Amino acid sequence: MGEILDGKAIGEALRNKVAVGVQAFVERTGRKPGLDVILVGEDPASSVYVRNKAKSTEAAGMRGEVHKLPADTSEESLLELVRSLDAREDVDGILVQLPLPKHIDAERVLDAVVPEKDVDGFHPVNAGLLFEGRRGLVPCTPWGCMRLLDHAGVDASGKNAVVLGRSNIVGKPAAMLLLQRNATVTIAHSKTKDLPDLCRTADILVAAVGRTEMVRGDWIKPGAVVLDVGINRKPDGKLAGDVAFEEARERAGWITPVPGGVGPMTIACLLENTLRAAWARAGLPPSELPL
């Protein structure tokens, strides 16, 4: 029976660490790190995420500001806001909540965030740094997965890692981070053949497909670490991951639940990224960042 990787508790410990770092930052610079979140429209799920982000930012001792814009905001005025935040000294992190309304070119907007403030790690400069194995701002969800591996004391070096999903937000960066840790990485997607057999080779399995409980118990290699990124709504309204948790737990060594696994790590890593961005912008030595 696999041990549960409790993202709620591990995320809280990380948030506390960030709060200590924030205090150190305030003492050294005389100002708080600042995260500005832009929400366009009233998508209910996005509104909840944004509210949670703002609350956690303040709880960590940072300045948090939410910019709410109506759904019919033009691309130009959204870009204007992004550029004004790019220019502001007190803004360390800019997060544009996705999805954006259809009339707005999301890529153009995300590209307008200066890479130093791109706490989501979606800018091509940060994606490129990650690809090269250099340290930029890393997307929060896959970074949270790495922190969970660290907590489990898993050394990925030489292990087989299978990442299900190839999005720019989760799958690809997760694969790059595992590669940096010297895992032998396979990226699977909707065209991959014999998925169950492939998964059975995985010492580390990251599931980020968005398909309710697609990964069954007999897909899991005994003792594997299973990181379930999926957040899916079942017909009864309950949340479920991409992995059939109870079955998979029988064989896994470590496994994340949904909810309470990868999800809470994502927000903790957003705070970590904001502190990292602030620290770098203030020119403080990275070696003194207490993370």
Ligand code: NDP
């Ligand atoms: P995307 O929809 O962008 O990507 C899904 C990926 O899964 C694609 O690469 C797709 O392949 C692949 N896929 C879809 N169906 C199958 C299948 N049947 N077999 C194999 N591969 C398949 O999703 P995201 O990466 O944005 O998110 C993935 C999941 O993670 C979602 O449930 C999302 O809600 C959740 N999520 C959770 C977060 C958290 O904080 N915990 C944060 C972000 C996302 P192809 O490329 O071929 O289409």
